[in-house]
Amino acid sequence: MKELVVISGKGGTGKTTITASFAAMAQNAVIADCDVDAPNLHLVLRPRIVETNPFYGMDKAEICLDRCIKCYKCQTACKFNAIDDDLIVNQHKCEGCGVCEYVCKASAINMIKSRSGDVHSSITDHGTMVHAELEIGEEASGKLVSAVKERTRSIALENKAELIITDGPPGTGCPVLATITGASLALIVTEPSLSGMHDLERVLQVTEHFDIPSIVCINKYDINEKNAGKIEEFCHKREIEVAGKLPYDPSPNMAMREETTVVEYRKNVLSEGIKALWERVVSELEKQ
């Protein structure tokens, strides 16, 4: 079983648009949305939820003030400044480490299991999809990404799927690291702006650091062909394949409004480009 992750560094370069189209073209794949902070894939793949599992993030400390002897050892020991002078735990700051519970001599502190989101397994027109909802203000996106991935893998094994296609989050931090762990191939979607180029460079360093084979797609290349050329040159020097160059086109927004993918919406230069990109990705996956 192979795992393709679509990431970008910079947000808004077209990860979800491309992932959704791949999902529509793939045979026997399971789809995962690992951008749990701002998930969008469900808006175009119209999943029908068949199973929801609660997601428990880190436990949260709760101080029983009746038992508390006001020694403030917990407040001193908490490295996250989550306990205020009235000995109330700030739920957003508490990272659930349990140090306060450990130092409390009065056994006044309990670590409470807290549901911080849901992991959904759904049916779409293009196969099974796993996606999640995180309660706002919950600080466990990396852990939730891992939960989504775990669920996806077990469904893929059950279904004897050959491929997992994952829509990743932007950035280079915790959720991205959780997303790319164990991936066979990363497709990095960039755009020909200075920001797109800078962020491509950083995210490539991340995939190299973790030894994930990577290929690049330049989306909206015709917005600035000079910069697109620079990206190609840069990739060539780094021996990274530019697997596709897609033109700017308004059809992703139109397809999105119709709740469908670009390749299903209309045959045009963009949809043909995405198809060609998909073929390149498939042959690259076969090599891995």
Place this chain on the structure above:
Amino acid sequence: MSVRAMGMMKTNTETHMKIAIASGKGGTGKTTVAVNLALSIPDAQLIDCDVEEPNCNLFLNKELERIAESKITVPNIDEELCTHCGKCSEMCRFNAIATLPEKVILFPTLCHSCGGCILACPEYAISGKEKITGIISRSSNKKDHPMLYEGVLNIGESMASPVITELKRSIEPGIPTIIDSPPGTGCPVMTTLEDTDHCILVTEPTPFGLHDLKLAVKMVKIMNIPFGVIINRSEQENCIIDEYCDQENIEVLMRIPLNKRIAELYSDGIPFVEEMPEWKERFTNLFERIVNKKELA
């Protein structure tokens, strides 16, 4: 209150105003708004809190100097004292320490620096060791406008929040501050928005933009931060974003049109207020409106 007193109060609020630019969805134009707004406010400083992908300086080209490092404390185990009892692993809720019969393995990127393992070790075999996870820099020319502060998370590091906290600690108090936030609604964003006076949520008129705007709105409401919306790449009034903002009684602060010139300038790293001066005035007015609103509240 006398007019004079109101005037003084205004100066006061203005100097202390911290405005964060956030979005939910990535790539909607946070950095564009942050940079152009900061350039339109005399004496403003700009703080790039998108430490995973800091981009403000691509538009400003400031010479930066390193002023601080963000450090976290990770465990350091004295193998001689360690009896492999496993109490540290038991204590660690982040799975950052695994104890094998004859070996302890650390996973520093999972460590949250809570200090639990140090407390739990009965042999006092664990001490804290500092690890640098990011770099904080600032414009080296003190006369720069805007003064730019930037944090960068080191490659391979997972936790952005400590870098953001260190960055926010390094900034100058008492001057108008524009903060470029990371995308999303997770911990790095909440760390960025903490203690800010106002939040501008930048979105685009697409179903993705609307969906993620709703998540961002929930977040700023929970955090109790006054906010308004900027619609970027706007094609027409009365779009899906307007409908939602109307319903929820959210102020649309500005519309930046879908415009080829603006997109080109962006792709080449040129702030559009520099080439389209009428926009500088619009951003200055926007800032004043936010300041005035804060005073009324």
